[in-house]
Amino acid sequence: MIRVENLSKFYGITVGVRNLNFSVERGEVLGFLGPNGAGKTTTMKILTCYLPPTAGTARICGYDILENPMEVRKRIGYLPEKNPLYMDMRVTEYLEFVSHLKGVPTRRIDEEIGRTIGRCGLEEVPHRTIGKLSKGYQQRIGIAQALIGDPELLILDEPTLGLDPKQIIEIRQLIKNLGTERTVILSSHILPEVSQVCTRIIIINQGELVAVDTPENLRKRLKKASVIHVKLRESTEAHRAGDIVSAVEGIMMVKEAPSEEGTMHIIIEAAPDRDVRNKVAFAIVESGLPLLEIYSEELSLEDIFLQLVMEEEAH
Amino acid sequence: MKKFTAIYGRELKYYFQSVTAYVTMGIFLILSGYFFYSIFRVYNFLSFQAARNAQYAEQLNLIDGVMRPLLSNISIVLLLVLPLLTMRLLAEEKKLGTFELLLTYPVSDAAAIMGKFLAALTTFTIMLLGTLLYPLLLAIFSDPEPGPVFTGYLGLFLMGSSFIAMGTFFSSLTNNQLVAGVTTFGLALFFLIIGWAAPFVGETFSKILSQFSLLKHFDSFSKGVIDTQDITYYVFLTLFFLFLTLKSIESTRWRS
Numbered sequence: 001m002i003r004v005e006n007l008s009k010f011y012g013i014t015v016g017v018r019n020l021n022f023s024v025e026r027g028e029v030l031g032f033l034g035p036n037g038a039g040k041t042t043t044m045k046i047l048t049c050y051l052p053p054t055a056g057t058a059r060i061c062g063y064d065i066l067e068n069p070m071e072v073r074k075r076i077g078y079l080p081e082k083n084p085l086y087m088d089m090r091v092t093e094y095l096e097f098v099s100h101l102k103g104v105p106t107r108r109i110d111e112e113i114g115r116t117i118g119r120c121g122l123e124e125v126p127h128r129t130i131g132k133l134s135k136g137y138q139q140r141i142g143i144a145q146a147l148i149g150d151p152e153l154l155i156l157d158e159p160t161l162g163l164d165p166k167q168i169i170e171i172r173q174l175i176k177n178l179g180t181e182r183t184v185i186l187s188s189h190i191l192p193e194v195s196q197v198c199t200r201i202i203i204i205n206q207g208e209l210v211a212v213d214t215p216e217n218l219r220k221r222l223k224k225a226s227v228i229h230v231k232l233r234e235s236t237e238a239h240r241a242g243d244i245v246s247a248v249e250g251i252m253m254v255k256e257a258p259s260e261e262g263t264m265h266i267i268i269e270a271a272p273d274r275d276v277r278n279k280v281a282f283a284i285v286e287s288g289l290p291l292l293e294i295y296s297e298e299l300s301l302e303d304i305f306l307q308l309v310m311e312e313e314a315h
Numbered sequence: 316m317k318k319f320t321a322i323y324g325r326e327l328k329y330y331f332q333s334v335t336a337y338v339t340m341g342i343f344l345i346l347s348g349y350f351f352y353s354i355f356r357v358y359n360f361l362s363f364q365a366a367r368n369a370q371y372a373e374q375l376n377l378i379d380g381v382m383r384p385l386l387s388n389i390s391i392v393l394l395l396v397l398p399l400l401t402m403r404l405l406a407e408e409k410k411l412g413t414f415e416l417l418l419t420y421p422v423s424d425a426a427a428i429m430g431k432f433l434a435a436l437t438t439f440t441i442m443l444l445g446t447l448l449y450p451l452l453l454a455i456f457s458d459p460e461p462g463p464v465f466t467g468y469l470g471l472f473l474m475g476s477s478f479i480a481m482g483t484f485f486s487s488l489t490n491n492q493l494v495a496g497v498t499t500f501g502l503a504l505f506f507l508i509i510g511w512a513a514p515f516v517g518e519t520f521s522k523i524l525s526q527f528s529l530l531k532h533f534d535s536f537s538k539g540v541i542d543t544q545d546i547t548y549y550v551f552l553t554l555f556f557l558f559l560t561l562k563s564i565e566s567t568r569w570r571s
Contacts, residue, residue: 048419052569073421084412088329100321101420145416 001026001153001183002047006056009042015207016042019056022202022212026152029179031198032187033305039207040187041081044157047185048078061152074103077146081157085141087131091122094130094141095148102149112148120144120174136167143174154178156186160193172197191302203308210308218304225252225269227297228277232264233290241266244287250274263292318422322430323437326404330438335400340442343396350388351449354381377459382450383537386467389446390533393439393475394503400438401482402496404431405560409490424564428483432557435479443471463539470536473549474529478503480556487563503529506552 002024009016017039024030032040045051047058049069057064063071086094092113099109117126120140125133130141139159146154159175160168175197178184188194194201195215203210211218232241245268246254252269259265270276277296284291330336358380365372408414417427450464481502486495510528513521525531532545 045415050415050419050568070421070423073419076419078416078419080412080415082412084414084416086325086411086413088333089325097321097325098420101318101417101422103318103421106317 001028002058002060002185004043004047004056004058007043007046007053007058008055009039009046009051010054015039016054017046017204017207020204020209022209024183024185024200026183027179027181028200029175029184029186029198031194031201032185032204033191033194033201034187034189034204034210035309036189038204040204041157042207043204044078044155044185044187048076048155049073074149075151076153076155077149077151079142079146079154079156079159081161083139083142085130085138085145088129090127090129091133091141092117092126095144098145098148104149112150116144116147119147119178121170136163136170139163139167139171140174143171147178152182154182154184154186156184158188159186160188160190168193191305203305205309219298225272226274226276228268228270228280229257229293229295229297230266230268230280230284230291231259231293232266232284233292234262234264235290237289239264240287241284241289244283244289245280248276248279248283250276250279318420319426319430322422322427323434326431326434327437330400330434335403336438336441339396339400339438340445343392343442344445346392347385347389347446347449350392351381351385351446354384354388377453377457378463378539381453382459382464382467385449386471386537387530387533390471390474390507393471393478394500394507396442397435397439397475397478398482398496398499398503401435401479401499402486402492404435404483405486405564406490406492406495409487410492418564418568424561428487428557428560428564432479432483432560435483436476439475439479440472443468443475460539463537466539466541467537469541470533470545473536473546473553474533477529477549477552477556480553480560484556484560484563487560487567 002022004020004022007020008018020039020043032043034040042051046053047060047065049065049072052066057066059065060072061075063075065072086097089097095113095116096109099112104112117123120143122137122140122144125137130138133141139162143156143159146156156175160171163171172193175184175186179197179199186194186197198215200212200214201218202212213221230241230245241264242254242256245251245266250270252271254266254268257265257267268276268280275296277294281291281294284294358375358377361375361380365375405414408417418424447468450459453459454461478499482495482499485498485502486492488498489495506527506529508528508530510525510531513524513528515521516524526548532548535542535545
């Protein structure tokens with residue numbers, strides 16, 4: 001679907017992106033992750049044939065972005081970061097304009113607009129002026145214009161930027177639904193968003209590729225230890241918990257963590273490939289200590305991200 | 316073609332759905348109407364004087380006495396008004412970011428530019444047609460020669476289209492509408508008065524300067540002469556600036 005080869009873009013001497021290589025298969029939802037200024041938007045602008053790369057190239061649906069930009073442009077729907085819209089136009093009027101520009105056959109335009117309005121939840125506002133609608137609606141209109149013409153590939157740059165939490169959830173759901181039938185690339189600097197919506201993640205930092213993998217694999221790859229938290233009711237007995245747990249096989253380290261009044265919080269680290277939860281639970285219950293809670297800690301994408309970016313910088 | 320029509324239609328709608336077209340046209344028509352009134356009153360006064368002097372009366376005619384000064388005054392008003400019409404064409408979209416989106420649609424740069432240029436040209440033509448009222452009034456109460464009126468308007472149309480092409484070009488260079496408007500005005504004015512230096516710069520250079528002058532080429536139109544040289548001049552100027560616009564958009568991609 002997409003094959004990016006040695007893609008570089010320099011703005012003067014500033015690096016936009018350097019030597020990117022990755023590919024995306026049909027039906028994937030690919031998340032582009034990176035701090036602000038990492039090169040996410042640059043990559044997307046290159047893929048949409050808006051910016052030419054300084055070196056390297058990319059092929060989309062078999063067409064080269066430099067040799068066949070028109071063919072590429074026919075196959076993509078793009079939502080730029082700022083979501084630029086013609087504020088003076090009405091929703092259907094705008095979508096009709098976009099349909100013409102994307103070469104949707106005239107007799108199919110009404111059907112196409114109706115379908116898109118339905119998908120994006122714009123049924124209540126088709127005749128309103130875009131400039132007078134809320135940010136959430138405007139974002140949907142931005143996605144709607146990208147969807148017009150039924151492109152094989154959607155490129156969405158920060159699709160949830162500046163929305164309120166409810167709107168964010170709605171837009172995410174919309175993207176998830178879209179992802180089931182076409183290829184989507186989206187960028188974000190919000191990690192939970194990417195991990196919820198995407199099947200694969202690309203992390204870039206300072207214009208360079210740091211990692212490409214599924215969210216689960218990234219987690220696994222970076223897990224240095226499996227961490228278990230145990231909470232007990234405070235009592236004189238409870239202080240023995242540390243020793244009891246240390247005796248369990250496979251435990252590498254036990255430490256006490258600050259906790260709320262009346263409880264006791266212990267953090268246990270074991271080898272990354274061992275699940276010791278059940279042994280720990282038994283050990284505590286058998287010794288008659290008042291167990292309140294036991295859970296294992298998942299490495300969040302924030303941790304993964306920071307770790308990868310820091311490793312990268314250490315090299 | 317459909318893509319071109321869509322852009323053309325949107326631009327035209329923009330002019331006529333917002334107040335832009337009406338304000339610009341209104342001011343243009345009020346000013347040109349005032350010019351017509353004043354010029355006609357002077358002509359009227361001269362006619363009364365000529366009634367006592369048969370020799371003088373022979374020299375007096377509506378084309379030289381009313382239409383030519385009127386059209387040349389209108390050309391100055393156009394110089395002020397057309398940059399206001401063209402300054403937003405690309406600059407506004409560049410500022411809003413819609414231009415970036417437009418360039419990612421499967422639309423050629425040329426179709427986008429021509430759509431915008433022709434929408435401004437259409438608005439200008441409608442505006443110009445409004446001033447046909449004045450020769451019409453002359454025709455009702457007297458009988459001006461139709462030929463020079465027609466060629467005069469053809470000249471104004473061609474001059475206007477070259478102003479609009481300049482405006483489109485400057486609008487493609489910046490995302491600041493004011494800058495686009497002012498530079499268009501400056502260059503158009505410069506082209507209008509470039510011939511002034513002709514008498515003082517030596518023979519060869521003088522020829523070049525006067526060939527570049529917008530006024531010189533307009534002059535023969537207003538006299539009733541259609542010279543291919545003059546038509547070529549305006550058409551070339553228009554195409555040249557449209558070509559520059561195309562190149563400027565291509566280069567925006569490479570520079571940004």
